[in-house]
Amino acid sequence: MKVLVSGGAGFIGSHLCDSLIAQGKKVFCVDNLVSGNKKNIEHLMENNKFHFLEQDINFFSFEEKVEEVFHLASLASPVDYFSKPVETMLVGSVGTKNLLDLALKNKAKFLFTSTSEVYGDPLEHPQKESYYGNVNPVGIRSCYDESKRFSEALIKAYEKQFNFKGKIVRIFNTYGPRMRINDGRVVPNFINQALNNRPLTVYGSGKQTRSFCFVSDMIEGILKTMESDFFGPINLGNPEEFSILDFAEKIKELTGKDLKIEFKPSLQDDPKQRKPDISLAKKKLNWKPKISLNEGLIKTIDFFREQNNL
Numbered sequence: 156m157k158v159l160v161s162g163g164a165g166f167i168g169s170h171l172c173d174s175l176i177a178q179g180k181k182v183f184c185v186d187n188l189v190s191g192n193k194k195n196i197e198h199l200m201e202n203n204k205f206h207f208l209e210q211d212i213n214f215f216s217f218e219e220k221v222e223e224v225f226h227l228a229s230l231a232s233p234v235d236y237f238s239k240p241v242e243t244m245l246v247g248s249v250g251t252k253n254l255l256d257l258a259l260k261n262k263a264k265f266l267f268t269s270t271s272e273v274y275g276d277p278l279e280h281p282q283k284e285s286y287y288g289n290v291n292p293v294g295i296r297s298c299y300d301e302s303k304r305f306s307e308a309l310i311k312a313y314e315k316q317f318n319f320k321g322k323i324v325r326i327f328n329t330y331g332p333r334m335r336i337n338d339g340r341v342v343p344n345f346i347n348q349a350l351n352n353r354p355l356t357v358y359g360s361g362k363q364t365r366s367f368c369f370v371s372d373m374i375e376g377i378l379k380t381m382e383s384d385f386f387g388p389i390n391l392g393n394p395e396e397f398s399i400l401d402f403a404e405k406i407k408e409l410t411g412k413d414l415k416i417e418f419k420p421s422l423q424d425d426p427k428q429r430k431p432d433i434s435l436a437k438k439k440l441n442w443k444p445k446i447s448l449n450e451g452l453i454k455t456i457d458f459f460r461e462q463n464n465l
């Protein structure tokens with residue numbers, strides 16, 4: 156079977172490519188390397204079932220016939236989408252359209268990785284798929300949130316107009332090996348700061364919450380969605396919720412470092428709470444995360460230590 160993965164050289168995308176190759180599939184990995192990294196896929200380059208195409212899906216030409224399309228390409232870190240808001244909007248609109256057209260032409264299965272950010276700064280907690288969200292359409296995060304919401308709406312438009320159904324998974328904060336140490340998100344920031352004996356930077360009060368899912372659990376959820384006859388939208392994430400201050404304590408404990416907390420101004424529109432309700436994934440996919448935060452963080456800390464000689 157031939158499959159296409161957009162964003163395949165990124166953090167989650169490269170792990171997905173690994174699993175698809177392990178299943179014996181022929182993988183076309185498309186990435187423009189704006190936030191992805193060839194290093195994440197270098198171990199696959201010699202595999203004759205793996206094909207890397209350095210291309211931007213916004214200007215995409217692809218003639219192979221594929222049976223599955225996984226659309227992961229995006230600028231997923233706030234630091235990245237704050238600095239490239241236009242590219243972020245294009246990959247979640249023109250890019251999504253191009254990949255939907257490819258899937259439609261090939262009669263391929265299509266899966267889009269949406270985000271918990273479609274719920275914005277949520278007033279409902281935990282977040283169920285039925286919640287419409289609380290997004291500021293002109294705020295600093297809107298380039299990301301609205302592009303993902305647009306993609307979801309576009310998938311529904313293809314269903315209405317062309318009778319073509321695409322799958323939607325809403326990914327909550329995911330972490331693990333191959334995250335970029337400087338991508339600005341809280342997991343790599345805190346680990347990098349801890350390993351370099353620097354204070355941990357907490358934005359705002361640190362009372363805001365997040366729920367962190369280890370990447371292997373996320374990959375399993377994505378693959379199960381593609382294999383199922385369920386189209387979503389479906390939340391994928393780990394419902395164990397931590398305040399950012401508690402998360403900082405966890406990093407101190409696991410790195411064995413006694414570090415100061417440096418409070419910084421909070422980010423505009425930073426969601427105050429986030430925790431997925433995964434009842435639907437449990438019911439429809441028989442899926443729930445297996446890796447505890449301790450276990451996942453130890454693997455992630457080891458990865459950053461090794462990669463950066465720390």
Ligand code: UDP
Nearest residue numbers: 233339340341342344356357358363399425
């Ligand atoms: N955050 C923080 N210090 C950092 C980086 C992030 O306190 O060095 C906070 C950020 O304000 C947010 C949470 O951690 O409340 C998660 O941020 P991240 O960028 O990892 O992902 P988000 O869930 O906001 O997309």
